[in-house]
Amino acid sequence: MKIDVNGRGHLMIGGADAVELAKRFGTPLYVFDEARIRNMMRVYKSALDREYGGHGKVLYASKAFSCLAMYKIAQSEGLGADVVSGGEFYTAVSAGFPACDVCMHGNNKTLEELKYALDNKIGTVVLDSQIEADVLDVLAAERNIVQDVLIRINPGVEAHTHEYVQTAKTDSKFGFSVSDGAALRMTAHVAGKNSLRFMGYHCHIGSQIFEKQSFAAAASKVLDFMAIAKHAGYEAEVLNLGGGFGVWYNSDDPELGASDYEAFIKTVTDEIKRKCGELGLKLPYLELEPGRSIVGEAGTTLYTVGAIKEIPGIRKYVAVDGGMFENPRYALYKSKYTVLLAGRAGEKCTEKVTVAGKCCESGDIIAVDAPLPEAMTGDIMAVLTTGAYNYSMASNYNRNPVPPAVLVCDGEADYIVKPQTYEDMIRNDAIPERLK
Numbered sequence: 001m002k003i004d005v006n007g008r009g010h011l012m013i014g015g016a017d018a019v020e021l022a023k024r025f026g027t028p029l030y031v032f033d034e035a036r037i038r039n040m041m042r043v044y045k046s047a048l049d050r051e052y053g054g055h056g057k058v059l060y061a062s063k064a065f066s067c068l069a070m071y072k073i074a075q076s077e078g079l080g081a082d083v084v085s086g087g088e089f090y091t092a093v094s095a096g097f098p099a100c101d102v103c104m105h106g107n108n109k110t111l112e113e114l115k116y117a118l119d120n121k122i123g124t125v126v127l128d129s130q131i132e133a134d135v136l137d138v139l140a141a142e143r144n145i146v147q148d149v150l151i152r153i154n155p156g157v158e159a160h161t162h163e164y165v166q167t168a169k170t171d172s173k174f175g176f177s178v179s180d181g182a183a184l185r186m187t188a189h190v191a192g193k194n195s196l197r198f199m200g201y202h203c204h205i206g207s208q209i210f211e212k213q214s215f216a217a218a219a220s221k222v223l224d225f226m227a228i229a230k231h232a233g234y235e236a237e238v239l240n241l242g243g244g245f246g247v248w249y250n251s252d253d254p255e256l257g258a259s260d261y262e263a264f265i266k267t268v269t270d271e272i273k274r275k276c277g278e279l280g281l282k283l284p285y286l287e288l289e290p291g292r293s294i295v296g297e298a299g300t301t302l303y304t305v306g307a308i309k310e311i312p313g314i315r316k317y318v319a320v321d322g323g324m325f326e327n328p329r330y331a332l333y334k335s336k337y338t339v340l341l342a343g344r345a346g347e348k349c350t351e352k353v354t355v356a357g358k359c360c361e362s363g364d365i366i367a368v369d370a371p372l373p374e375a376m377t378g379d380i381m382a383v384l385t386t387g388a389y390n391y392s393m394a395s396n397y398n399r400n401p402v403p404p405a406v407l408v409c410d411g412e413a414d415y416i417v418k419p420q421t422y423e424d425m426i427r428n429d430a431i432p433e434r435l436k
């Protein structure tokens, strides 16, 4: 990834000096580059408009990073949003995001979440179980509405970054399998409901995918199934292919530019047009749900280097003031990152170190064997591509406060998530009378 460095050798993010940001807002700090977020939203939207005649919508996958400002940006760029919980939907609604442009996922939405979604006039609910269809039908009838729904299906395509596999059986907690007839049975079930309007199908084949053909293969399989469903009397109007487009984290990953993401869209839309022609289907309204690729590379986390511990012949640990409470991805998936010293971004790397967090957990690591110039206590460290699935997976583990997030635009930085305080962390604690 092209790294912007100023004359002082400092990393620049969205026109702001990262060291100055760390000084002003403290560390750890999530920094988001607004121009990059908007640029990716525009890339997807304009490619879909161009390649598919505007017969579709890009829905920002909230789970990658959800806060009020993100919905403001998505709305101003003409995107819809997907949510996977009442909390994400509440955040969207509170930001003034049009509920009709929101689609709700989840393999086990609670009754409260479904009621909340209907009471706030959510656009679409993606059904993931028969019981959910039954409950939603009753809730919609009680409210005298007919709710638009999609059915989540497993087309038998699983993508794994650079390749995809076709599987006859899908072992997943999500969706209805096409191969064993469950998807068709669910379609019939939903079509029989008076207060649900069957709109089409949703699938999501994986994440951090670089192989364009994976999406084309999924689209092709779903369209084969849509032809079968049509034959059985259930014509789908909407095809939602989920998200999953990959991003650059470190030198193992390809660096994708706008033209590569446009090529993803073109490959998928070309296949949909070809396949619909072959099967005699009308072109479905196409929805895509990118999350990571919209916000991932736009995010950087800044830390201050603290303790440095060298174990001769084994490794050098450079500890920072964050850790798995604000970036759990190494602990969860052994994810790799690119690490820099923000104040010495132009310097040559002279050693490989393990960047450790401050949690009381040996697995609390941010990066292993990260090439760096010799880090000193007090250096500001930057970990790149942390925009997706970091803040959204943050916790108060060890009672560490979740760090704030700032949005940078033309060198100006503003909070989009304010710092959490110790008081915030005990706000919902309670002491039973007998312990007082």
Ligand SMILES: Cc1ncc(COP(=O)(O)O)c(C=O)c1O
Binding pocket: 061, 063, 064, 082, 105, 204, 206, 207, 208, 242, 243, 244, 245, 289, 290, 291, 292, 293, 388
């Ligand atoms: C249903 C659904 N849509 C969209 C996404 C977003 O995927 P990504 O962030 O990889 O683009 C996910 C991620 O898990 C998902 O489960």
